[in-house]
Amino acid sequence: MRTGNISGVDAVFSHMDAPGHKKFELLLQGLMGDLYRYAYWKCRDRGQAEELVQETYLRAWKSINSLRDADSAKSWLFTIFRREYARQFERKRLEMQDVEEMTELPDVKISFDTRTESFVLRRALSTLSDDYREPLVLQVLGGFNCGEIAGMLGISASAVMTRLFRARKQLRELLASDEVDTALRGASA
Protein backbone atom coordinates (compact mmCIF):
# COMPACT_ATOMS: atom_id res chain seq x y z
CA MET A 1 0.00 0.00 0.00
CA ARG A 2 2.91 2.35 0.56
CA THR A 3 3.92 3.10 -2.97
CA GLY A 4 3.05 5.58 -5.65
CA ASN A 5 0.91 2.96 -7.35
CA ILE A 6 -2.75 2.62 -6.52
CA SER A 7 -2.39 -1.06 -5.70
CA GLY A 8 -5.62 -1.43 -3.76
CA VAL A 9 -7.61 -1.30 -6.95
CA ASP A 10 -6.32 -4.75 -7.91
CA ALA A 11 -7.93 -6.29 -4.84
CA VAL A 12 -11.23 -4.50 -5.44
CA PHE A 13 -11.15 -5.45 -9.10
CA SER A 14 -10.44 -9.11 -8.44
CA HIS A 15 -13.40 -9.37 -6.09
CA MET A 16 -15.91 -7.93 -8.51
CA ASP A 17 -18.56 -10.46 -9.36
CA ALA A 18 -20.68 -8.69 -11.96
CA PRO A 19 -21.74 -10.85 -14.93
CA GLY A 20 -19.08 -10.68 -17.61
CA HIS A 21 -16.39 -9.54 -15.21
CA LYS A 22 -14.18 -12.59 -15.78
CA LYS A 23 -14.44 -12.10 -19.52
CA PHE A 24 -13.48 -8.46 -19.08
CA GLU A 25 -10.53 -9.39 -16.90
CA LEU A 26 -9.25 -11.78 -19.58
CA LEU A 27 -9.60 -9.08 -22.21
CA LEU A 28 -7.61 -6.76 -20.03
CA GLN A 29 -4.86 -9.19 -19.09
CA GLY A 30 -4.49 -10.71 -22.51
CA LEU A 31 -4.96 -7.89 -24.95
CA MET A 32 -4.20 -4.56 -23.32
CA GLY A 33 -0.53 -4.55 -24.33
CA ASP A 34 -1.21 -5.16 -28.00
CA LEU A 35 -4.12 -2.75 -27.99
CA TYR A 36 -2.00 -0.01 -26.47
CA ARG A 37 0.78 -0.57 -29.01
CA TYR A 38 -1.70 -0.52 -31.86
CA ALA A 39 -3.19 2.66 -30.39
CA TYR A 40 0.24 4.20 -30.18
CA TRP A 41 1.02 3.49 -33.81
CA LYS A 42 -2.42 4.71 -34.80
CA CYS A 43 -2.33 7.95 -32.80
CA ARG A 44 1.43 8.45 -32.72
CA ASP A 45 0.95 10.05 -29.34
CA ARG A 46 1.38 8.28 -26.02
CA GLY A 47 -1.16 10.31 -24.04
CA GLN A 48 -3.87 9.98 -26.66
CA ALA A 49 -3.17 6.27 -26.97
CA GLU A 50 -3.54 5.78 -23.21
CA GLU A 51 -6.77 7.75 -23.09
CA LEU A 52 -8.21 5.88 -26.04
CA VAL A 53 -7.31 2.49 -24.62
CA GLN A 54 -9.07 3.40 -21.37
CA GLU A 55 -12.16 4.56 -23.25
CA THR A 56 -12.06 1.42 -25.38
CA TYR A 57 -12.17 -0.79 -22.29
CA LEU A 58 -15.00 1.23 -20.79
CA ARG A 59 -16.99 0.75 -23.97
CA ALA A 60 -16.00 -2.90 -24.19
CA TRP A 61 -17.38 -3.43 -20.70
CA LYS A 62 -20.70 -1.83 -21.64
CA SER A 63 -21.15 -4.32 -24.47
CA ILE A 64 -19.32 -7.26 -22.96
CA ASN A 65 -22.40 -9.46 -23.32
CA SER A 66 -22.22 -9.14 -27.08
CA LEU A 67 -18.85 -10.89 -27.06
CA ARG A 68 -19.64 -14.58 -27.30
CA ASP A 69 -16.70 -16.06 -29.17
CA ALA A 70 -13.28 -15.99 -27.53
CA ASP A 71 -11.57 -16.33 -30.90
CA SER A 72 -13.02 -13.06 -32.08
CA ALA A 73 -12.24 -11.17 -28.89
CA LYS A 74 -9.20 -9.43 -30.28
CA SER A 75 -10.82 -8.18 -33.47
CA TRP A 76 -13.91 -7.22 -31.44
CA LEU A 77 -11.79 -5.11 -29.08
CA PHE A 78 -9.70 -3.55 -31.83
CA THR A 79 -12.86 -2.65 -33.72
CA ILE A 80 -14.21 -0.90 -30.64
CA PHE A 81 -10.93 0.99 -30.46
CA ARG A 82 -11.16 2.05 -34.10
CA ARG A 83 -14.69 3.34 -33.60
CA GLU A 84 -13.61 5.24 -30.53
CA TYR A 85 -10.64 6.66 -32.40
CA ALA A 86 -12.88 7.79 -35.24
CA ARG A 87 -15.33 9.30 -32.79
CA GLN A 88 -12.74 11.24 -30.86
CA PHE A 89 -10.08 12.19 -33.33
CA GLU A 90 -11.15 12.04 -36.92
CA ARG A 91 -14.06 14.35 -36.15
CA LYS A 92 -11.89 16.75 -34.20
CA ARG A 93 -9.03 16.48 -36.69
CA LEU A 94 -6.46 16.89 -33.99
CA GLU A 95 -2.95 17.57 -35.07
CA MET A 96 -0.64 14.61 -34.73
CA GLN A 97 2.96 14.78 -33.67
CA ASP A 98 5.53 14.81 -36.41
CA VAL A 99 7.95 12.03 -37.15
CA GLU A 100 10.89 13.58 -35.32
CA GLU A 101 9.01 13.73 -32.03
CA MET A 102 7.49 10.35 -32.46
CA THR A 103 10.68 8.41 -32.94
CA GLU A 104 11.89 9.70 -29.61
CA LEU A 105 9.71 7.49 -27.52
CA PRO A 106 8.73 9.41 -24.42
CA ASP A 107 8.83 6.53 -21.97
CA VAL A 108 12.11 6.72 -20.13
CA LYS A 109 12.02 3.09 -19.02
CA ILE A 110 14.26 1.05 -21.26
CA SER A 111 12.10 -2.01 -21.56
CA PHE A 112 11.79 -2.22 -25.30
CA ASP A 113 14.09 -2.94 -28.18
CA THR A 114 16.59 -0.11 -28.29
CA ARG A 115 18.88 -1.48 -30.96
CA THR A 116 19.75 0.93 -33.73
CA GLU A 117 18.01 -1.39 -36.13
CA SER A 118 14.73 -1.10 -34.22
CA PHE A 119 15.10 2.64 -33.98
CA VAL A 120 15.58 2.88 -37.72
CA LEU A 121 12.61 0.57 -38.30
CA ARG A 122 10.38 2.65 -36.03
CA ARG A 123 11.42 5.74 -37.86
CA ALA A 124 10.76 4.14 -41.22
CA LEU A 125 7.40 2.87 -40.01
CA SER A 126 6.50 6.39 -38.99
CA THR A 127 7.04 7.68 -42.46
CA LEU A 128 4.49 5.30 -43.98
CA SER A 129 1.09 6.75 -44.70
CA ASP A 130 -1.72 5.68 -42.36
CA ASP A 131 -3.26 3.65 -45.16
CA TYR A 132 -0.17 1.48 -45.35
CA ARG A 133 0.98 1.51 -41.74
CA GLU A 134 -2.31 0.51 -40.16
CA PRO A 135 -2.83 -2.82 -41.95
CA LEU A 136 0.82 -3.63 -41.41
CA VAL A 137 0.59 -2.98 -37.67
CA LEU A 138 -2.63 -4.99 -37.50
CA GLN A 139 -0.96 -7.90 -39.26
CA VAL A 140 2.49 -7.91 -37.67
CA LEU A 141 1.57 -6.74 -34.17
CA GLY A 142 -2.06 -7.83 -33.99
CA GLY A 143 -1.61 -11.12 -35.79
CA PHE A 144 -4.70 -10.60 -37.93
CA ASN A 145 -5.02 -12.12 -41.39
CA CYS A 146 -6.00 -10.15 -44.47
CA GLY A 147 -9.67 -11.08 -44.20
CA GLU A 148 -9.87 -9.92 -40.59
CA ILE A 149 -8.05 -6.68 -41.40
CA ALA A 150 -10.40 -6.10 -44.32
CA GLY A 151 -13.36 -6.47 -41.98
CA MET A 152 -11.91 -4.04 -39.49
CA LEU A 153 -10.93 -1.43 -42.05
CA GLY A 154 -14.05 -1.81 -44.14
CA ILE A 155 -12.18 -2.49 -47.36
CA SER A 156 -11.75 -5.56 -49.54
CA ALA A 157 -9.23 -8.28 -48.74
CA SER A 158 -7.47 -7.65 -52.05
CA ALA A 159 -7.09 -3.96 -51.14
CA VAL A 160 -5.57 -5.01 -47.82
CA MET A 161 -3.11 -7.29 -49.61
CA THR A 162 -2.12 -4.49 -51.95
CA ARG A 163 -1.53 -2.12 -49.05
CA LEU A 164 0.49 -4.69 -47.16
CA PHE A 165 2.59 -5.43 -50.21
CA ARG A 166 3.28 -1.75 -50.75
CA ALA A 167 3.92 -1.10 -47.07
CA ARG A 168 6.61 -3.77 -46.90
CA LYS A 169 8.05 -2.68 -50.21
CA GLN A 170 8.29 0.94 -49.06
CA LEU A 171 9.82 -0.04 -45.76
CA ARG A 172 12.45 -2.13 -47.45
CA GLU A 173 13.23 0.63 -49.89
CA LEU A 174 13.59 3.03 -47.01
CA LEU A 175 15.91 0.66 -45.29
CA ALA A 176 17.76 -0.03 -48.53
CA SER A 177 18.12 -3.72 -48.06
CA ASP A 178 19.96 -4.67 -51.23
CA GLU A 179 19.06 -8.30 -51.41
CA VAL A 180 15.40 -7.83 -50.78
CA ASP A 181 15.16 -4.74 -52.93
CA THR A 182 16.34 -6.74 -55.87
CA ALA A 183 13.76 -9.39 -55.21
CA LEU A 184 11.07 -6.79 -54.70
CA ARG A 185 11.78 -5.17 -57.99
CA GLY A 186 11.17 -8.54 -59.56
CA ALA A 187 7.96 -9.08 -57.59
CA SER A 188 6.47 -5.70 -58.45
CA ALA A 189 7.43 -5.78 -62.11
Add this chain to the structure above:
Amino acid sequence: MNCLEFRRTSLSEPNTASQAFLVHRAACPDCARFAESVRSFDQKLLDAMRIPVPDNLMTRIKLRHVVGEEQVRRVRPWKWALAASIFVSAALSVLFGYQMYSTNQYIETLRVAAIDHVNSEPQFLSVRGNAPEDKFRRVMAAFGASVVREMEPIRDAEVCAMNKKPIAHSVFDGEKSVVTVLYVIGERLRQEISIDGDRYHGWLIPAGQGNLVVLATRGEPLAPFVDKLKQSVRWDI
Protein backbone atom coordinates in the same frame (compact mmCIF):
# COMPACT_ATOMS: atom_id res chain seq x y z
CA MET B 1 1.64 -20.47 -58.23
CA ASN B 2 4.69 -19.01 -59.96
CA CYS B 3 7.62 -17.22 -58.33
CA LEU B 4 6.15 -13.75 -58.85
CA GLU B 5 2.84 -14.68 -57.27
CA PHE B 6 4.68 -16.37 -54.44
CA ARG B 7 6.72 -13.26 -53.65
CA ARG B 8 3.69 -11.03 -53.83
CA THR B 9 1.92 -13.30 -51.38
CA SER B 10 5.01 -13.39 -49.16
CA LEU B 11 4.90 -9.63 -48.90
CA SER B 12 1.19 -9.34 -48.33
CA GLU B 13 0.36 -12.40 -46.24
CA PRO B 14 3.60 -14.12 -45.21
CA ASN B 15 1.88 -16.45 -42.74
CA THR B 16 -0.68 -17.75 -45.18
CA ALA B 17 -1.52 -21.43 -44.95
CA SER B 18 -2.43 -21.57 -48.63
CA GLN B 19 -1.57 -24.98 -50.09
CA ALA B 20 -0.22 -23.46 -53.32
CA PHE B 21 2.05 -21.17 -51.32
CA LEU B 22 3.41 -23.99 -49.21
CA VAL B 23 3.96 -26.26 -52.18
CA HIS B 24 5.86 -23.57 -54.07
CA ARG B 25 8.02 -22.79 -51.06
CA ALA B 26 8.98 -26.43 -50.74
CA ALA B 27 9.84 -26.67 -54.42
CA CYS B 28 11.71 -23.40 -55.01
CA PRO B 29 14.82 -22.72 -52.88
CA ASP B 30 15.11 -19.09 -54.05
CA CYS B 31 11.54 -18.33 -53.08
CA ALA B 32 11.94 -20.21 -49.80
CA ARG B 33 14.92 -17.98 -49.03
CA PHE B 34 12.88 -14.94 -49.96
CA ALA B 35 10.03 -16.02 -47.71
CA GLU B 36 12.49 -16.52 -44.89
CA SER B 37 13.88 -13.02 -45.40
CA VAL B 38 10.36 -11.61 -45.18
CA ARG B 39 9.70 -13.59 -42.01
CA SER B 40 12.95 -12.37 -40.51
CA PHE B 41 12.13 -8.79 -41.49
CA ASP B 42 8.67 -9.09 -39.93
CA GLN B 43 10.21 -10.31 -36.69
CA LYS B 44 12.44 -7.24 -36.57
CA LEU B 45 9.44 -5.11 -37.39
CA LEU B 46 7.51 -6.72 -34.55
CA ASP B 47 10.37 -6.02 -32.13
CA ALA B 48 10.38 -2.41 -33.25
CA MET B 49 6.60 -2.08 -32.88
CA ARG B 50 6.65 -3.44 -29.34
CA ILE B 51 6.93 -0.15 -27.55
CA PRO B 52 6.66 -0.24 -23.75
CA VAL B 53 3.22 -0.24 -22.19
CA PRO B 54 2.88 2.29 -19.35
CA ASP B 55 3.19 0.55 -15.98
CA ASN B 56 0.05 1.99 -14.49
CA LEU B 57 -2.25 1.79 -17.50
CA MET B 58 -3.91 -1.43 -16.38
CA THR B 59 -4.46 -0.03 -12.90
CA ARG B 60 -6.07 3.08 -14.36
CA ILE B 61 -8.40 0.98 -16.48
CA LYS B 62 -9.35 -1.15 -13.49
CA LEU B 63 -9.90 1.95 -11.41
CA ARG B 64 -12.20 3.53 -13.94
CA HIS B 65 -13.95 0.21 -14.29
CA VAL B 66 -14.66 -0.40 -10.61
CA VAL B 67 -15.61 3.19 -9.88
CA GLY B 68 -17.64 3.48 -13.06
CA GLU B 69 -19.60 0.36 -12.20
CA GLU B 70 -20.49 1.74 -8.81
CA GLN B 71 -21.59 5.06 -10.30
CA VAL B 72 -23.75 3.28 -12.86
CA ARG B 73 -25.39 1.26 -10.10
CA ARG B 74 -26.18 4.48 -8.28
CA VAL B 75 -27.78 6.12 -11.29
CA ARG B 76 -30.16 3.32 -12.14
CA PRO B 77 -32.10 3.18 -8.86
CA TRP B 78 -32.34 6.95 -8.89
CA LYS B 79 -33.91 6.93 -12.33
CA TRP B 80 -36.37 4.29 -11.31
CA ALA B 81 -37.18 6.17 -8.14
CA LEU B 82 -37.83 9.33 -10.14
CA ALA B 83 -40.12 7.54 -12.57
CA ALA B 84 -41.96 5.88 -9.75
CA SER B 85 -42.39 9.12 -7.84
CA ILE B 86 -43.97 10.79 -10.88
CA PHE B 87 -46.21 7.86 -11.51
CA VAL B 88 -47.44 7.58 -7.94
CA SER B 89 -47.42 11.24 -7.01
CA ALA B 90 -50.29 10.64 -4.64
CA ALA B 91 -47.95 8.63 -2.48
CA LEU B 92 -45.33 11.37 -2.17
CA SER B 93 -45.90 11.98 1.45
CA VAL B 94 -45.46 8.31 2.21
CA LEU B 95 -42.30 8.23 0.15
CA PHE B 96 -40.99 11.29 1.95
CA GLY B 97 -41.49 9.60 5.26
CA TYR B 98 -39.81 6.50 3.96
CA GLN B 99 -36.93 8.51 2.57
CA MET B 100 -36.31 10.14 5.94
CA TYR B 101 -36.27 6.71 7.52
CA SER B 102 -34.10 5.35 4.74
CA THR B 103 -31.62 8.24 4.99
CA ASN B 104 -31.25 7.79 8.71
CA GLN B 105 -30.62 4.11 8.14
CA TYR B 106 -28.03 4.97 5.50
CA ILE B 107 -26.22 7.42 7.78
CA GLU B 108 -25.97 4.84 10.51
CA THR B 109 -24.81 2.15 8.08
CA LEU B 110 -22.21 4.47 6.62
CA ARG B 111 -20.95 5.52 10.04
CA VAL B 112 -20.57 1.96 11.26
CA ALA B 113 -19.01 0.73 8.03
CA ALA B 114 -16.53 3.61 7.93
CA ILE B 115 -15.36 3.05 11.50
CA ASP B 116 -15.14 -0.72 10.91
CA HIS B 117 -13.12 -0.07 7.78
CA VAL B 118 -10.68 2.22 9.56
CA ASN B 119 -10.30 -0.27 12.39
CA SER B 120 -9.71 -3.08 9.92
CA GLU B 121 -6.68 -1.34 8.47
CA PRO B 122 -4.63 -0.34 11.51
CA GLN B 123 -1.44 -0.19 9.45
CA PHE B 124 -2.84 2.94 7.87
CA LEU B 125 -2.94 4.61 11.26
CA SER B 126 0.33 3.47 12.74
CA VAL B 127 2.90 3.57 9.94
CA ARG B 128 4.11 6.83 8.59
CA GLY B 129 3.99 6.54 4.84
CA ASN B 130 5.73 8.45 2.16
CA ALA B 131 3.09 8.54 -0.53
CA PRO B 132 3.74 10.86 -3.44
CA GLU B 133 1.96 14.16 -3.10
CA ASP B 134 -0.17 13.54 -6.15
CA LYS B 135 -1.46 10.14 -5.03
CA PHE B 136 -4.49 11.64 -3.32
CA ARG B 137 -5.24 13.57 -6.49
CA ARG B 138 -4.94 10.44 -8.64
CA VAL B 139 -7.18 8.38 -6.40
CA MET B 140 -9.82 11.09 -6.13
CA ALA B 141 -9.71 11.69 -9.89
CA ALA B 142 -10.95 8.15 -10.38
CA PHE B 143 -14.02 9.11 -8.39
CA GLY B 144 -14.65 12.19 -10.52
CA ALA B 145 -13.08 14.72 -8.15
CA SER B 146 -10.43 17.34 -8.79
CA VAL B 147 -7.94 18.17 -6.08
CA VAL B 148 -7.29 21.83 -6.70
CA ARG B 149 -4.93 22.24 -3.74
CA GLU B 150 -2.62 19.57 -2.43
CA MET B 151 -3.56 18.11 0.93
CA GLU B 152 -0.42 17.60 2.99
CA PRO B 153 1.10 15.82 4.70
CA ILE B 154 -0.41 12.69 3.23
CA ARG B 155 0.41 9.22 4.57
CA ASP B 156 -1.27 7.24 1.86
CA ALA B 157 -4.18 7.15 -0.53
CA GLU B 158 -5.67 4.00 -1.96
CA VAL B 159 -8.74 2.43 -3.46
CA CYS B 160 -10.25 -0.07 -1.04
CA ALA B 161 -13.38 -2.15 -0.85
CA MET B 162 -15.95 -1.33 1.80
CA ASN B 163 -18.98 -3.60 1.81
CA LYS B 164 -17.66 -4.95 -1.51
CA LYS B 165 -17.81 -1.50 -3.10
CA PRO B 166 -14.84 0.64 -4.13
CA ILE B 167 -14.06 3.62 -1.96
CA ALA B 168 -11.22 6.13 -1.84
CA HIS B 169 -9.27 5.81 1.40
CA SER B 170 -6.75 8.50 2.30
CA VAL B 171 -4.89 9.18 5.51
CA PHE B 172 -3.28 12.47 6.50
CA ASP B 173 -1.21 13.62 9.42
CA GLY B 174 -3.37 15.61 11.80
CA GLU B 175 -2.23 17.89 14.57
CA LYS B 176 -2.13 15.15 17.20
CA SER B 177 -2.82 11.93 15.37
CA VAL B 178 -4.03 11.04 11.91
CA VAL B 179 -7.12 11.99 9.96
CA THR B 180 -8.83 9.49 7.67
CA VAL B 181 -10.83 10.59 4.65
CA LEU B 182 -13.04 8.11 2.87
CA TYR B 183 -15.03 8.84 -0.24
CA VAL B 184 -18.04 6.57 -0.61
CA ILE B 185 -20.31 6.58 -3.64
CA GLY B 186 -23.90 6.28 -2.53
CA GLU B 187 -26.88 8.24 -1.34
CA ARG B 188 -25.75 11.84 -1.18
CA LEU B 189 -26.76 13.41 2.11
CA ARG B 190 -28.55 16.73 2.14
CA GLN B 191 -26.29 18.26 4.72
CA GLU B 192 -23.15 17.70 6.70
CA ILE B 193 -23.61 15.44 9.69
CA SER B 194 -21.27 15.08 12.62
CA ILE B 195 -20.23 11.65 13.87
CA ASP B 196 -19.50 10.92 17.50
CA GLY B 197 -18.32 7.55 18.69
CA ASP B 198 -16.45 6.07 21.62
CA ARG B 199 -13.11 6.29 19.90
CA TYR B 200 -13.66 8.39 16.79
CA HIS B 201 -15.35 11.59 15.86
CA GLY B 202 -15.79 13.15 12.47
CA TRP B 203 -18.05 14.36 9.70
CA LEU B 204 -20.12 13.05 6.83
CA ILE B 205 -19.91 15.61 4.03
CA PRO B 206 -22.05 15.31 0.88
CA ALA B 207 -19.84 15.44 -2.22
CA GLY B 208 -20.12 14.34 -5.84
CA GLN B 209 -22.19 11.19 -6.15
CA GLY B 210 -21.78 10.27 -2.52
CA ASN B 211 -20.20 11.48 0.68
CA LEU B 212 -16.84 12.16 2.20
CA VAL B 213 -16.31 10.60 5.59
CA VAL B 214 -13.74 12.37 7.77
CA LEU B 215 -12.67 10.44 10.86
CA ALA B 216 -10.10 11.01 13.57
CA THR B 217 -9.58 9.85 17.12
CA ARG B 218 -11.27 11.94 19.74
CA GLY B 219 -9.25 14.97 20.69
CA GLU B 220 -7.94 15.59 17.19
CA PRO B 221 -9.17 19.02 16.08
CA LEU B 222 -11.00 18.50 12.79
CA ALA B 223 -12.51 21.86 11.87
CA PRO B 224 -9.38 23.31 10.18
CA PHE B 225 -8.79 20.04 8.33
CA VAL B 226 -12.37 19.84 7.07
CA ASP B 227 -12.21 23.45 5.85
CA LYS B 228 -9.01 22.69 3.99
CA LEU B 229 -10.49 19.50 2.54
CA LYS B 230 -13.58 21.28 1.26
CA GLN B 231 -11.42 23.90 -0.41
CA SER B 232 -9.15 21.30 -1.93
CA VAL B 233 -11.53 18.75 -3.40
CA ARG B 234 -14.03 19.72 -6.07
CA TRP B 235 -16.57 17.84 -8.10
CA ASP B 236 -17.72 19.10 -11.47
CA ILE B 237 -21.16 17.67 -10.96
